[in-house]
Amino acid sequence: MIARSNTTIKTWHQLKPIWQGGEELVKIGLPHSQLPPAWQILLLGDGSPTRHLRLLTSETIQVDVIDMSLIGNDLDNAPADIKKIPSPRLRRQVWLKTASGKILAYATSWWEASHVDEYLQNRNLPIWESLSRLHTELYRDIQGIYYGESEALEKGFRQKGAFWGRHYLFWHSGKPLTLIYEVFSPYLCKYLGEFKINN
Structure with missing residues (x-):
């Protein structure tokens, strides 16, 4: 059953692209x-x-679910690909963090509300792990990449921006299953190397 909170979170943390x-x-x-x-x-x-x-x-990666909101037919200021997800829709927002508590990524996903329980049986598992347990065959179709700013993500990551992000569709059985927007913490430079952007 879809978890409903008393208040719907009105926004999600979209990058302001540079x-x-x-x-x-x-x-x-x-x-x-x-x-x-x-x-x-x-x-x-x-x-x-x-x-x-x-x-x-x-480290084990844990999911901190911060929002499960029914948004109906609203396009939610999401990437245009949200139109490929049937409505009414549900928006899910999470932090991905290590077992020791370091927040590494933020993700928002949009689902057809009537099917979300079928695919996210355990809300506290990463999406990929949930779908893998169901042996769901998927294709990750990356549609866009971003480098941008967000005050909310600076607070969440406890890192100064700007940040790299992306959005993609998960396809299953020839149909779009969910739209996902992810942003990664600059803390990952520790493992992946420093980056720079030419405006």
């Missing part, structure tokens, strides 16, 4: 002088980010 790229750039990647290869594997690769974060940190 720079952004679309699907074509996602396919070819960025110059290594702009974004090191390890960062590109995390941002532009089609593997599980929670799996990558666990391998990088050698």
Whole structure:
């Protein structure tokens, strides 16, 4: 059953882009002088980010669910791909953090409300782990990459911006299952190397 809180969170933490790229750039990647290869594997690769974060940190990655809001037919100021997710919709917001409490990423996802319980049976598991337990065949279709600012994420990560993020669709059985928007903490430079952006 869908968890309903007494108050609906009206907003989610979208980056204010300094720079952004679309699907074509996602396919070819960025110059290594702009974004090191390890960062590109995390941002532009089609593997599980929670799996990558666990391998990088050698810690279990936990999910802190901060929002499960029914948004109906609202487009929620989300990427245009939200139109591919049938309505009424549910928005889920989480922090991904290590077992020791270090917040590494933020994610918002949008689901068809009538099907979310089918795929997220345990709300505290990462999406990929939940779907893997169901043996759900998926295709991660990355649509956009962003470098931008967010005061809310600076507070959440306890790191100064700007931040790298992306959005993608999960496809299942030829249909879009969920839209996901992720932003990563600069703390990951410890593992992935420093980056710079040319405005």
